[in-house]
Amino acid sequence: MANNFSQRCPEMMALLRHTEDSIFFKDMDGRFVLVSESKARRSGVRWEDMIGKTDFDFLPQDEAIRCRDDEIFVMETGEAILDKEEELTRPDGSHTWVSVSKFPWKHTSGEIIGVIGISRNISKRKNLEHHILQMLSIATHDMRSPIVSIASTIKLLSRGRFGEVSESVKQTLNDVFNRMVKLEKIVGEYLTKSCVMNSTRVGRKEKLDLREDIIDPLLEEFSQEIENGEILIDNRLGGIPGDKIFISANKNWLVIVYRNLLSNAIRYTPRGGVIAYGFEDKGEMYQLNVFNSGQSIPEEKRKSIFEMYESESSTGIGLPVIRELVRRHGGDLWYEDSPGGHPNFVFTLPKE
Structure with missing residues (x-):
C-alpha cells in the first residue's frame, strides 16, 4: 500500500520525507502503513522498517497499549483526539514529551480504514x-x-x-x-x-467528611464574597441533610480542587445567583460537581480552560492543575452544561 500511495500522492510523500513532525498512517489492526522519516528516525529505524509493524515493536508494552486504546476509540467513534500530551520512551531509553493528535482515516466511500496521527516534540x-x-x-x-x-x-x-x-x-x-x-x-x-x-505521587490520603472537612471551611473562607454577591449556596450534596459523606483523599489536594471551583463559581455567578455542590454514588466511584447559575462557557473555550497558562480560572493555572490532582487520585474532571444551560464542573474520585 505504501508504494501505491507514493505513486498516487507524491506531494504527501514529500511531506513525510521532509517534515520534522512525526506523522503516521495505521490500518485497523494498528500496523504502520506510512510514516514520516522523522518518526522512523526517532524510533531508531528507517521508515521502510516500520511498515507492517505496530507500536508494540517500538514502545514499552504499557505505552503501546495506551496508544492502541486511543486509536480503537478513534476508529470506533469516528471522533478525533486533539493535542493529547504523552510521555514516550525512545529505543535508547530516553523519554520525550509529545503532543499528539489522531484522526479517523477514511476511504473515499466514507468507511473508516484506520488512523492518521501527527505528533510534535514538546x-x-x-x-x-x-x-x-x-x-x-x-x-x-x-x-x-x-x-x-x-x-x-x-x-x-x-x-x-x-x-x-x-x-x-x-x-x-x-x-x-x-x-x-x-x-x-x-x-x-x-x-x-x-x-x-x-x-507523580499522591500525598497521604485520609478519610474526610466532605461537608465538615472541605465544604464548610471553604464557605467560611469565601463568606464575604458570597455575601457581597448575594449568592445562595446549595450544599446538600445531593443527599439527605445531616448525612455524613466520607471521601478517601489527600486533604490538601481536595481543598485545592474545591477552592478553585468555588472561586471560579463566585466569579461567574450573577448577583443573587446560585452555587450548588453535588454528590452521586456511582458504584466504584463518587461523582461530585460544583454548579453555578452563570452563563454557559462557549463551546470554543471549553478546551482551552484546561490548558496550562491558557486557563481563565481565578488563579491562572487552577483548572489544569486541579484536573491533574483529580486524575492522580484515579478520577477525572470535566466541564459540561447543566440541563438549564449553566456551568457545571464534574469530577470523579474512587471510593478507596
Whole structure:
C-alpha cells in the first residue's frame, strides 16, 4: 500500500520525507502503513522498517497499549483526539514529551480504514514548565514564613499585647489579619501546586467528611464574597441533610480542587445567583460537581480552560492543575452544561 500511495500522492510523500513532525498512517489492526522519516528516525529505524509493524515493536508494552486504546476509540467513534500530551520512551531509553493528535482515516466511500496521527516534540516546553514550577515553589516557600510572621504580629497587636488599641483599630487589625490568613492559604496552595506538578505521587490520603472537612471551611473562607454577591449556596450534596459523606483523599489536594471551583463559581455567578455542590454514588466511584447559575462557557473555550497558562480560572493555572490532582487520585474532571444551560464542573474520585 505504501508504494501505491507514493505513486498516487507524491506531494504527501514529500511531506513525510521532509517534515520534522512525526506523522503516521495505521490500518485497523494498528500496523504502520506510512510514516514520516522523522518518526522512523526517532524510533531508531528507517521508515521502510516500520511498515507492517505496530507500536508494540517500538514502545514499552504499557505505552503501546495506551496508544492502541486511543486509536480503537478513534476508529470506533469516528471522533478525533486533539493535542493529547504523552510521555514516550525512545529505543535508547530516553523519554520525550509529545503532543499528539489522531484522526479517523477514511476511504473515499466514507468507511473508516484506520488512523492518521501527527505528533510534535514538546519536551522543551515541558522542561520550561518544570523550571517555572520550581521557581514558583522556591518563591512561595520564601514568601510563606514572613506572611505567617506578619499575621501573628497583627493578631498580637489586636489583642493589646503592645499597648491598648481602640475598638475601631482592633476591627481594622482583625480585618487585616483575616486577609493575611487568606493570602497565606493562597501561597500555600501555590506551593502545593508546584509540588504536585513536580511529583507523580499522591500525598497521604485520609478519610474526610466532605461537608465538615472541605465544604464548610471553604464557605467560611469565601463568606464575604458570597455575601457581597448575594449568592445562595446549595450544599446538600445531593443527599439527605445531616448525612455524613466520607471521601478517601489527600486533604490538601481536595481543598485545592474545591477552592478553585468555588472561586471560579463566585466569579461567574450573577448577583443573587446560585452555587450548588453535588454528590452521586456511582458504584466504584463518587461523582461530585460544583454548579453555578452563570452563563454557559462557549463551546470554543471549553478546551482551552484546561490548558496550562491558557486557563481563565481565578488563579491562572487552577483548572489544569486541579484536573491533574483529580486524575492522580484515579478520577477525572470535566466541564459540561447543566440541563438549564449553566456551568457545571464534574469530577470523579474512587471510593478507596
